[in-house]
Amino acid sequence: VDLSEKPSFWKALKPPAKDKCGELLCSLCYHPSNSILTLSLLKARNLKAKDINGKS
Known part of the structure; x- marks a missing residue:
């Protein structure tokens, strides 16, 4: 991906x-001065309880 465009x-x-497993609210921000793409998790709701193996 050419990020200059x-x-x-x-x-x-x-x-x-x-x-449905729940909802995630994320923010994606690109900082052109240092070429960093940042993903931030802002909120999570209605998530199902799961163990380390992914089973409820």
Whole structure:
């Protein structure tokens, strides 16, 4: 990806699966001065309890 341009990315929204795992609110920020892309998790809600193996 050439980050000197300002690309746009689109993804079609789909309805959540029946066994929905919850919601995450994320922020994605690119800092052109030092070429760093930062992903921050802002909020999580309605998450299902899972063990280390991914089972409820």
